[in-house]
Amino acid sequence: MILLAGVLGLLIGSFLNVVIHRVPAGLSLVSPGSACPACAHPVRAYDNVPVVSWLVLRGRCRDCAAPIAVRYPLVELATGLLFVVVAWRFGSTPYAAAGLVVAAAGVALFMIDLDHRRLPFSITGATALGAVIALGIDVVRHGAAPVPTALLAAGAWLAVYGGIWLVTGGRGMGLGDVALAPVLGLVLGWLGWGPALVGLGAGFVVGAVVGVVLIASGSAGAKSRVPHGPFLLTGAAAGMLVGAQLASAYLNLVGLR
């Protein structure tokens, strides 16, 4: 099952490369088929195998030998790994399906925010729809016990991100972050307050650490605009995968448990 999730992740990662390239440009996801950007020759099916084809072709187009960026196999690999971890952590459950939806969308949003400094509402909307369907199936199968915490967590994430957006006048982050926040809050809150709050806080901690490193290394100035989406998503991944453990370790540490 975990192996299957990994293969599915690689294939979806291959599709996400198309999403990352075409959605911000407003292009169709289905047609035309993939082609080499240098020589426009259509990519053959057997040259479109995730990760493997890039290795076999040694990162070059079969027709014109133009280099194929290493980010394509890396996106596929990252999606495959995330799918493996989600399947391993949550097993064959409806919640795992919600986790896979967020993982796939998260990879696409992460890269699009790096490229274009925006988080397209179309992807956030599709993520919300997919997550709500999966969580709805979870309610049918296992009952509605997680719903109140999940809704409150979604509200808390929206309040924090909406608040920062209002206070900073939109300079600190964009409306794309504000729209994505309650979706992530809902999915993490489904697991409880630990994952929801660890995920929320981890996004800002990772953002602060990376910001300091970028400024110290001279890659960015104090006024550089670093997109927040990748941190928001990295924090959510941490909250979903290890938030429960981190929260209970913290409560033990301060003697509340």
Ligand SMILES: [Zn+2]
């Ligand atoms: Zn070519």
